[in-house]
Amino acid sequence: MTATAMDRSPAPLLAYDAKPDPISALLMLLGAAGAGLGLAFVFYALLVDGHAAFNTSSDMAWGSPIAFYLFFLLTSSGLSIVASLDTVFGLRVFHPVAKRCVWMSIVALVAGFSVLALEIGRPFRMLWALPVGMQFHSPMWWMGVFYSLDLALLCAKFWLMHTRRWHAPGTHGLSVLSFVISILAPGTLGLVFGMMAMRPAWYSPIMPMYFILTGFVGALAFVLFFTAVLPNQRRKPNEALFDVLLPRLFFVSLLAVIGMRFGQIVTTLWSNYEGMEAHWLSLDSALFKIEILVGLALPALLTATNGMRANRALVMLAGFAYLIGNFFGRLELLINGQKVPLFKGYWAGYVDYWPSLTEWMLVPAGIGIYLFLYGAGEWLLRLAEAEPRQGRTS
Amino acid sequence: MTRWGMVIDLEKCTGCQACTTACQMENARLPGEMWQDVLFYSEGEYPSGKLSWLPRPCMHCENPSCVAVCPTRATYKTEDGVVLIDWERCIGCKYCMIACPYGVRFYAEEKQKTQPDIRKVFPAKGDKVWDPPYKMPEHMQNPKWGVGIQPKNVVSKCTFCYHRVSQAPKGTVDLNPDDPKLRPYTPACVVTCAPSARYFGDLDNPSSEVRQLIATKRGTRLLDQTGNRPQVYYLAGEAPAIPETRSVRSGRKA
Ligand code: SF4
Ligand code: SF4
Numbered sequence: 027m028t029a030t031a032m033d034r035s036p037a038p039l040l041a042y043d044a045k046p047d048p049i050s051a052l053l054m055l056l057g058a059a060g061a062g063l064g065l066a067f068v069f070y071a072l073l074v075d076g077h078a079a080f081n082t083s084s085d086m087a088w089g090s091p092i093a094f095y096l097f098f099l100l101t102s103s104g105l106s107i108v109a110s111l112d113t114v115f116g117l118r119v120f121h122p123v124a125k126r127c128v129w130m131s132i133v134a135l136v137a138g139f140s141v142l143a144l145e146i147g148r149p150f151r152m153l154w155a156l157p158v159g160m161q162f163h164s165p166m167w168w169m170g171v172f173y174s175l176d177l178a179l180l181c182a183k184f185w186l187m188h189t190r191r192w193h194a195p196g197t198h199g200l201s202v203l204s205f206v207i208s209i210l211a212p213g214t215l216g217l218v219f220g221m222m223a224m225r226p227a228w229y230s231p232i233m234p235m236y237f238i239l240t241g242f243v244g245a246l247a248f249v250l251f252f253t254a255v256l257p258n259q260r261r262k263p264n265e266a267l268f269d270v271l272l273p274r275l276f277f278v279s280l281l282a283v284i285g286m287r288f289g290q291i292v293t294t295l296w297s298n299y300e301g302m303e304a305h306w307l308s309l310d311s312a313l314f315k316i317e318i319l320v321g322l323a324l325p326a327l328l329t330a331t332n333g334m335r336a337n338r339a340l341v342m343l344a345g346f347a348y349l350i351g352n353f354f355g356r357l358e359l360l361i362n363g364q365k366v367p368l369f370k371g372y373w374a375g376y377v378d379y380w381p382s383l384t385e386w387m388l389v390p391a392g393i394g395i396y397l398f399l400y401g402a403g404e405w406l407l408r409l410a411e412a413e414p415r416q417g418r419t420s
Numbered sequence: 421m422t423r424w425g426m427v428i429d430l431e432k433c434t435g436c437q438a439c440t441t442a443c444q445m446e447n448a449r450l451p452g453e454m455w456q457d458v459l460f461y462s463e464g465e466y467p468s469g470k471l472s473w474l475p476r477p478c479m480h481c482e483n484p485s486c487v488a489v490c491p492t493r494a495t496y497k498t499e500d501g502v503v504l505i506d507w508e509r510c511i512g513c514k515y516c517m518i519a520c521p522y523g524v525r526f527y528a529e530e531k532q533k534t535q536p537d538i539r540k541v542f543p544a545k546g547d548k549v550w551d552p553p554y555k556m557p558e559h560m561q562n563p564k565w566g567v568g569i570q571p572k573n574v575v576s577k578c579t580f581c582y583h584r585v586s587q588a589p590k591g592t593v594d595l596n597p598d599d600p601k602l603r604p605y606t607p608a609c610v611v612t613c614a615p616s617a618r619y620f621g622d623l624d625n626p627s628s629e630v631r632q633l634i635a636t637k638r639g640t641r642l643l644d645q646t647g648n649r650p651q652v653y654y655l656a657g658e659a660p661a662i663p664e665t666r667s668v669r670s671g672r673k674a
Pocket of ligand 2 (some may be wrong): 453489490491492493495503509510511512513514515516517575576
């Protein structure tokens with residue numbers, strides 16, 4: 027530890043003595059209720075019916091839990107990237123949200139992993155079968171490697187920030203490594219789908235970039251949403267960031283997502299290739315409409331002008347709308363790749379799928395875990411803390 | 421080394437589904453869990469409609485995409501060319517079901533299409549999916565090969581009846597069910613096929629019947645563009661196409 031870091035060390039690890047502010051208390055309460063209800067329901071259903079409590083089938087092998095888990099994992103990587111704007115690229119203006127973003131990123135990973143554990147057939151077997159398997163050909167194996175590293179590095183990074191060693195030797199290196207992994211992890215998740223040539227509706231070299239970008243915008247939406255509820259005195263010192271820069275970055279990145287998605291839609295609808303008709307079929311689905319209208323068009327309209335972007339309520343709503351659309355868009359993507367069954371004959375028809383109640387209960391479970399841990403962090407972990415300026419060596 | 425493969429003669433196949441039934445019985449599969457299935461295709465309308473069909477086991481691909489995606493190596497290829505699932509290693513991630521172009525893999529933990537739910541009629545003790553009254557003897561079951569009554573939350577598929585085939589005398593070239601000595605080692609679907617539309621043997625041996633048929637009767641692999649290189653070949657005879665190669669999408673209104 028450097029001398030400068032030691033000079034300002036005596037901060038309690040957990041702010042037990044402080045009472046949680048009303049917002050943190052509310053988040054924790056909502057989180058505990060959601061997680062309690064969701065998890066109790068899902069555990070009970072799994073106990074009684076096993077995974078038959080899900081509406082997934084041999085034809086629709088991956089359903090809403092995977093979509094939900096994508097939502098959390100990709101947003102988590104996005105949050106890590108937002109934090110890196112300061113910690114890796116030195117864009118000091120993002121410094122006030124850096125620590126908060128790292129915590130949000132960790133919490134989103136935990137929520138995502140929890141949903142995955144409830145979806146996967148034998149989650150505990152993963153712990154030994156993945157390292158023993160060493161299947162380098164499998165993007166899913168790499169995903170396991172990168173996300174494990176991601177969690178470890180984020181925790182280490184948060185620990186260093188929390189113990190006020192922003193500039194201890196190795197901190198910058200660790201931040202760079204964590205940033206690289208937060209690109210590789212969602213990128214590999216993109217490959218899990220994008221490499222599948224036998225699933226033409228997914229097959230695309232763009233998928234990793236699409237996942238990284240949509241996760242980044244999701245992260246900005248999370249930050250906008252959760253900082254909008256901060257009490258005024260905490261927002262005040264960083265108004266330029268909260269009211270100008272973040273909303274603007276959100277808008278610009280959203281335009282990039284819209285452009286990318288538009289390109290995807292046009293290409294997939296144009297193609298006659300077997301399996302691509304899933305995209306035609308999805309045009310009529312509620313999921314597609316929510317994704318496009320609620321998730322892309324609405325937030326773009328709500329943040330289209332400087333004046334609108336300065337309106338906290340509008341920006342918060344825009345972030346929320348994007349997250350809703352993003353969630354349903356991920357579900358739509360999941361379904362599109364499996365809608366046209368592989369090799370089942372004419373008589374099989376298209377695969378019908380809509381999540382079961384147990385699957386929907388993963389939503390309060392996952393979000394509950396997220397809210398509870400985020401609220402607890404807000405209360406106990408000094409998330410708004412920034413590095414003292416005089417301590418900077420560069 | 422032997423590399424087992426199958427040839428299915430579509431000119432002989434009557435689409436009777438006896439192979440499907442034999443497989444279900446041999447391997448104690450659940451209703452709808454068709455390790456072996458016959459797929460049906462209809463084209464056109466009365467009076468010029470046409471019905472065709474295609475028996476479909478696992479293709480036991482030379483380059484199996486299911487093996488490549490399996491993060492735990494639970495799915496693997498044996499030295500004698502058969503693709504198997506180690507049920508004691510599978511984590512039920514279902515990636516293999518996504519990656520198999522031939523749709524031959526199954527996950528038992530789903531809502532049953534037929535009622536009553538047969539798993540509840542014959543419930544199993546412990547970790548097994550069910551306990552049917554008919555099943556192969558205990559000593560023939562092998563979870564490392566994905567053979568027998570399966571545990572919960574793992575993926576399953578056709579094993580080329582590995583519990584039979586792997587016991588064939590060394591050096592066997594053709595597993596011809598007409599030979600009473602070889603019948604116990606021949607896959608159940610091959611044994612049961614009434615018009616003898618199925619042939620099973622060593623693809624690496626130029627004198628095997630399967631090799632001869634592939635060479636002389638234009639043996640065709642399905643979805644060859646995937647690069648999976650199935651070890652199941654089809655003989656279409658004079659037919660203009662194997663039904664699967666016809667597009668299933670309807671004409672779009674201009
Ligand atoms: S047909 Fe499918 S399951 Fe069978 S070996 Fe090929 S890819 Fe694997
Ligand atoms: S479900 Fe099992 S066999 Fe299939 S890819 Fe996952 S671990 Fe491998």
